[in-house]
Amino acid sequence: MRYTRPAALAAIVAIAPLWPVAGHASPEGDRLARCLADNTTGKERKDLARWIFVSMAAHPEIAPLSTVTPAQVEDSSRVVGRMVTVLLVDRCPAQASAAVQVGTAALEQAFSALGELAMGELISDPGVEARLGAFERYLDGKRLAELDAR
Numbered sequence: 001m002r003y004t005r006p007a008a009l010a011a012i013v014a015i016a017p018l019w020p021v022a023g024h025a026s027p028e029g030d031r032l033a034r035c036l037a038d039n040t041t042g043k044e045r046k047d048l049a050r051w052i053f054v055s056m057a058a059h060p061e062i063a064p065l066s067t068v069t070p071a072q073v074e075d076s077s078r079v080v081g082r083m084v085t086v087l088l089v090d091r092c093p094a095q096a097s098a099a100v101q102v103g104t105a106a107l108e109q110a111f112s113a114l115g116e117l118a119m120g121e122l123i124s125d126p127g128v129e130a131r132l133g134a135f136e137r138y139l140d141g142k143r144l145a146e147l148d149a150r
Contacts, residue, residue, distance in 0.1 A: 029109030032099040035092035036114045044083050045118035051080040052115065 040048075054076045057066035088096040099106035122128055 025109060026099075026102055026106045028095070028098040028102045029106035032092060032095040032106060032110035033113035035095040036087055036110055037117055039087060039091040040083075040114065040117075042121060045114070045121050047076070047079050047083060048115065049118040049122045051076040052119075 054068050054073055056062055057068045058073075095110075099110060123132065
């Protein structure tokens with residue numbers, strides 16, 4: 001696969017897991033997504049989720065909640081950079097090449113699916129599930145019950 005725009009690829013990998021790609025579905029993106037899912041380990045998917053977290057911790061609203069160090073940022077970036085290279089060049093070259101040929105939407109589709117898979121693995125942890133569900137005790141049941149009456 002010949003891909004001469006690494007900055008564009010980095011942007012796709014960075015943000016693709018963060019939004020749904022409805023409307024951009026393509027067979028090439030589907031095939032690459034399946035290959036990425038089949039050829040990543042649980043550890044690699046956790047590395048991807050960690051990189052997303054580390055990246056999001058740079059936002060001014062999130063930074064005060066995080067103690068991410070510059071060394072952790074560098075390490076996470078290196079791990080994901082190597083992982084993406086291996087996935088596209090070594091493990092899924094035919095699917096990656098086909099996706100590149102049809103445009104960035106297919107890459108977005110594939111990495112969005114991989115990001116969802118990675119985040120799904122983290123969310124299934126009991127501690128994470130409990131923390132995600134903690135907001136429920138602040139729901140206003142009476143107001144929500146009004147939805148049934150509408």
